[in-house]
Amino acid sequence: MASVEFKAVEKSFGEITVVPNLNLKIPDGKFTVLVGPSGCGKSTTLRMIAGLEEITSGDLYIGKKRVNDKLPRDRNIAMVFQSYALYPHMTVKANMAFGLKLRKMDKDEIEKRVSEVSEMLGLNKLLKRKPKALSGGQRQRVAMGRAIVRRPAVYLFDEPLSNLDAKLRGEMRREIAKLHQKVKTTIVYVTHDQVEAMTLADNIVVLNFGRIMQQGRPLKLYSRPANKFVAGFIGSPAMNFFNGKIEYHQEKPHFAGKDFILEIPPYFSFKKDMNLQLGIRPEDLLASGNSDSSPGHLNCKIEVVEPLGANIIITGITCMGRIMASLPPQSEVEVGDSLTLKFPLDKIHLFAEGDEGKSLRKED
Ligand SMILES: Nc1ncnc2c1ncn2[C@@H]1O[C@H](COP(=O)(O)OP(=O)(O)O)[C@@H](O)[C@H]1O
Ligand SMILES: [Mg+2]
Known part of the structure; x- marks a missing residue:
């Protein structure tokens, strides 16, 4: 497990500064939700943690290590996207095992992890299916399973539920909450949906134009908003x-x-x-x-x-x-x-x- 810390991080795309000066501590083992309107820089922030976006200036730490120059695969993180990005020609089981195989993990260990996680996510009966034979919710579950088997220090979620209908979104939300109670690993979860933020987070960070408007526990933000933006x-x-x-x-x-x-x-x-x-x-x-x-x-x-x-x-x-x-x-x-x-x-x-x-x- 690990905390994540941004120290005076700036991110610009050419002339446009998306994140001006981010100082943010994401606590170890907690469920942190970055929430804010569309275009406020949530995905960019998450992608900087993942190593998918270069940092313009400042320092980023995962655990005690400065990771600015580390490749994504050396950061010990796993990311779940809005689009599930499953391999269409592989079975559910092969999709979940793929990352572990790449890392040349021992076969028995792969078998053990995949069966543990498919049990946890209720995927046991679907292991032989291909993604096209799954519903949206099941695909999302496989995408999560693929991240969980890797046992990373930090999970990154970018709007993982936004492609699902309202009922399924509610169910998956509860599953993700249960999942965190089980694995207790640091999660950084991005959404524009304040209901998701309120119900999932131990810790909410409200962003506007790449700046932190308030950080704290959900009910604190509800009852004592620090400014009109958070209140609204x-x-x-x-x-x-x-x-x-x-x-x-x-x-x-x-x-x-x-x-x-x-x-x-x-x-x-x-x-x-x-x-x-x-x-x-x-x-x-x-x-x-x-x-x-x-x-x-x-x-x-x-x-x-x-x-x-x-x-x-x-x-x-x-x-x-x-x-x-x-x-x-x-x-x-x-x-x-x-x-x-x-x-x-x-x-x-x-x-x-x-x-x-x-x-x-x-x-x-
Ligand atoms: N690769 C890029 N090149 C130029 N601008 C980008 C790029 N990626 C994101 N942006 C801009 O950065 C801002 C924040 O984007 P993003 O982090 O995706 O926001 P959010 O996830 O909160 O909706 C937006 O104005 C977006 O247009
Ligand atoms: Mg986004």
């Missing part, structure tokens, strides 16, 4: 945001938007004349049919109702713009209804202005 990226439906200023009412500081005020709790710090953004998650809003315009209440007119079974998501129009709220499943709401949404003070977030505006919450 983690959680579904996404957090609602409203622009406003500071106003004083009865000498107490309030967030003031258009026809809306809310008292700012003491655990936020701010400057009097700053512009700020109020954030609230759809699941944290409380709805009532009685009109209320006291501080911390916002009236909306329902535009869309989405009953999901376990809850109902509504989209409404307010004086400050659109809002989404998640209501209990038995709520009787219809398009065109008026609703008052209460912002519980212990659930609000405040950020400085801008797409990456910093959280104004003081450290706990």
